[in-house]
Amino acid sequence: MACLELQNVSKSYRNGGRAVDVLSHVNLQVSDGEFVAVVGYSGAGKTTLISLLAGLTVPDSGRALFEGRPMNGPCPERGVVFQNYSLLPWLSAYDNVRLAVDQVHAGWTLERRRRHIEACLEMVSLLNARDRKPAQLSGGMRQRVALARALSLDPKVLLLDEPLSALDALTRGSLQAEIGRLHGDGRKTVVLVTNDVDEAILLADRIVPLSAGPRATLGPSIAVELERPRSHTSLNRSPEFKRIRESVIDYLLGSAGRVRPAARVPAPVAPTIAAAVDLMAAELGDA
Amino acid sequence: MSTKALLPLAGVAALVGLWALVSQFAGTDLPSPARTWEVSRPYIVEPFAKRGELDQGILRFTWYSLVLVAKGYSLALLIGTPLGFVLGLSTLFRKAFDPIIQILRPVSPLAWLPLGLVLFQNSKPAALFTIAICAMWPTVLNTAMGVRAIPQDYLNVARVLRLSPAKRFFKVLVPATLPYMFTGFRLSLGIAWLVIVAVEMLTGSPGVGGFLWQEYNSLIYEHIILCILTIGLVGFGLDRIMSVIETRLRGA
Numbered sequence: 001m002a003c004l005e006l007q008n009v010s011k012s013y014r015n016g017g018r019a020v021d022v023l024s025h026v027n028l029q030v031s032d033g034e035f036v037a038v039v040g041y042s043g044a045g046k047t048t049l050i051s052l053l054a055g056l057t058v059p060d061s062g063r064a065l066f067e068g069r070p071m072n073g074p075c076p077e078r079g080v081v082f083q084n085y086s087l088l089p090w091l092s093a094y095d096n097v098r099l100a101v102d103q104v105h106a107g108w109t110l111e112r113r114r115r116h117i118e119a120c121l122e123m124v125s126l127l128n129a130r131d132r133k134p135a136q137l138s139g140g141m142r143q144r145v146a147l148a149r150a151l152s153l154d155p156k157v158l159l160l161d162e163p164l165s166a167l168d169a170l171t172r173g174s175l176q177a178e179i180g181r182l183h184g185d186g187r188k189t190v191v192l193v194t195n196d197v198d199e200a201i202l203l204a205d206r207i208v209p210l211s212a213g214p215r216a217t218l219g220p221s222i223a224v225e226l227e228r229p230r231s232h233t234s235l236n237r238s239p240e241f242k243r244i245r246e247s248v249i250d251y252l253l254g255s256a257g258r259v260r261p262a263a264r265v266p267a268p269v270a271p272t273i274a275a276a277v278d279l280m281a282a283e284l285g286d287a
Numbered sequence: 288m289s290t291k292a293l294l295p296l297a298g299v300a301a302l303v304g305l306w307a308l309v310s311q312f313a314g315t316d317l318p319s320p321a322r323t324w325e326v327s328r329p330y331i332v333e334p335f336a337k338r339g340e341l342d343q344g345i346l347r348f349t350w351y352s353l354v355l356v357a358k359g360y361s362l363a364l365l366i367g368t369p370l371g372f373v374l375g376l377s378t379l380f381r382k383a384f385d386p387i388i389q390i391l392r393p394v395s396p397l398a399w400l401p402l403g404l405v406l407f408q409n410s411k412p413a414a415l416f417t418i419a420i421c422a423m424w425p426t427v428l429n430t431a432m433g434v435r436a437i438p439q440d441y442l443n444v445a446r447v448l449r450l451s452p453a454k455r456f457f458k459v460l461v462p463a464t465l466p467y468m469f470t471g472f473r474l475s476l477g478i479a480w481l482v483i484v485a486v487e488m489l490t491g492s493p494g495v496g497g498f499l500w501q502e503y504n505s506l507i508y509e510h511i512i513l514c515i516l517t518i519g520l521v522g523f524g525l526d527r528i529m530s531v532i533e534t535r536l537r538g539a
Contacts, residue, residue, distance in 0.1 A: 056443055074447045086440035090462045099458060103448045153448075 001068045003189050004030040009062035011048055022048045024215035033187040037200035040210030046193040050161040054080045076104045079155030083162045085142040087134040093145045094130040100149045120152040140171035160192040197248050202230050209248055211255030219251045318509045326509035341501055345517055352483050352494035359418025360479040367423035371430025392424045396482040400489050410490035421482045425474035433467025466537045473529035480522045
């Protein structure tokens with residue numbers, strides 16, 4: 001039995017009276033302990049996909065299952081780290097985690113809860129920033145607090161919605177390592193949604209490309225059978241890495257009706273920047 | 288002294304000069320600045336003196352007004368804040384009541400007071416009623432706006448954690464709305480202070496506004512100016528205090 005499952009799920013939104021079909025006939029199975037990365041363009045419906053998996057959104061058609069049963073709204077067993085941190089700005093890092101712990105582990109003694117909160121902050125190396133408000137933390141630190149909060153729930157599944165896309169390259173690298181380590185330690189089931197192909201290959205057991213929207217759908221899975229622990233340096237030398245990367249990018253470009261230039265593979269950041277440039281070009285074209 | 292402090296002083300000097308000039312023209316009853324100071328002096332030098340019901344130090348009158356404002360203002364917040372939350376949370380409620388609010392909001396305190404007197408048959412509750420109903424709108428509207436402006440992310444956090452409705456309200460909705468609420472509170476206090484003068488004039492209750500009206504009737508025009516300056520300074524002080532609290536909240 002799959003831990004998380006989407007069966008033929010479609011979802012559309014009303015946008016000023018006009019229905020926009022975001023996701024169409026999406027099928028996804030995530031097994032226990034698996035790390036799945038969904039890679040797709042900005043605006044393709046990645047956040048919608050995570051919302052469906054979290055239970056924050058209900059499918060228009062098809063079914064969303066958690067441990068074989070239809071989801072009944074969101075629950076702390078599926079911890080979510082949102083794209084824009086979503087920390088409560090009036091609470092310190094400690095209190096943000098505490099809100100979650102007090103709610104989910106209400107049965108624990110005060111002392112046990114305190115130790116748990118501290119352990120979670122320690123896990124993301126933020127114990128010394130425990131009393132700072134989100135506004136006093138850098139983007140990377142905020143995202144680590146959000147991660148600590150999600151982990152403090154002791155969730156069965158961790159859902160990560162582009163958690164690193166707003167960070168600079170260095171911070172992103174160190175947090176990628178951190179996420180990889182967390183997965184390795186706890187064998188937690190993780191679904192990561194990202195627009196960074198390299199990040200997906202670095203972390204995931206399996207990559208599922210999301211075609212360009214509207215009516216985006218998931219493409220064929222690509223297994224990542226690279227030795228762990230992985231690092232950017234070791235990956236760059238691996239022919240297997242290049243093969244995986246090309247097949248993901250080929251699928252994404254193909255889904256958008258474009259072909260990859262035969263001669264050269266796009267630079268590592270290309271999918272992100274290219275998507276942004278495309279988006280800007282599209283907006284200028286509209287205006 | 289820096290220009291920063293000098294310029295406002297120059298502004299004050301210019302205005303007092305203009306006032307002195309106008310008061311020199313024959314045919315105006317406007318008292319000159321010097322005369323105003325002379326006649327007002329006993330009221331300023333002994334601000335808490337009580338020589339008679341109608342003859343008290345200026346701060347004593349101000350205190351009466353402040354007490355009345357505090358009562359009316361508290362009433363406005365007690366009614367306005369929950370009303371704002373309901374309006375912000377329920378689309379149904381908002382659609383039903385928004386038009387009425389937009390119509391009632393611009394009604395002058397002078398128009399509400401007689402209705403208060405009809406309703407309560409007594410000038411004291413009528414005064415409170417008038418202050419409350421005039422002052423509560425900024426609180427209502429800002430609170431409602433604050434509730435509607437809460438980022439979906441915060442609400443998603445509450446959903447994922449499965450917070451109970453009460454916890455959701457006190458741990459997420461109220462703190463997220465607080466800065467907006469305080470903007471409303473500050474504007475409401477400003478209105479309450481505006482209304483007090485009109486209310487005191489009409490009901491004849493003791494206070495700065497009542498004093499002002501009584502001195503007009505007694506032809507002591509110097510005291511009108513004293514009252515105007517006092518009202519202005521107190522209003523300014525109240526606004527400063529509220530804005531300091533507001534900035535603290537926004538910074539948090």
